[in-house]
Amino acid sequence: MSRQRSSTDLLKFVIGGGINTAFTYGLYFGLQVVMPYQVAYALAFATGIVFSYWFNATIVFKTPVSWKGFFSFPLVYLVQYLLSAVLLSVFVERMGIPQSVAPLVVIIVTIPITFVLTRWFLRRT
Structure with missing residues (x-):
């Protein structure tokens, strides 16, 4: 590529x-x-995963949409969440970055990683 x-x-x-x-x-x-806000959050989050799968498969990486890919795509979100949680903790507790700023730094650091992971995953399914 x-x-x-x-x-x-x-x-x-x-x-x-x-x-x-x-x-x-x-x-x-x-x-x-x-x-209730928790139900609203769960529905919005699930909708976001569906949109992300569709958008990344069809528009970004131009890969076929499949049920297998659709049902396994949330693994990308799981890995991204776990990595983000660890980085957030390191940035706040070890590096002294303010809690209000640390999530922005996490996003900047994880975008390329999530991009590579999403590309790899979608091209495998």
Whole structure:
């Protein structure tokens, strides 16, 4: 894969992540008005995984959408969450980065890792 293609894919990945974040936050905000916030969060989070799978498979990496891929794609989110939780702890407790800033640093560090993991995963399924 060429560097330019990889850079274009990364840009599309980041844009898709921004769209997904805005959409799921808006969905959560609307749902929590009519149902308990935890239920609203779970539905918005699950919807975000579905959108992320579809967007990354069809638009970013142009891979076929499949049931196998769909049902195993949440593993990407699990790995990303675990890595983010560890990094957040290290940044706050060991490096003294303020709690309000540390999640932003985590996002910056994990975007390339999540990109590579998502690309690898989608090309395998």
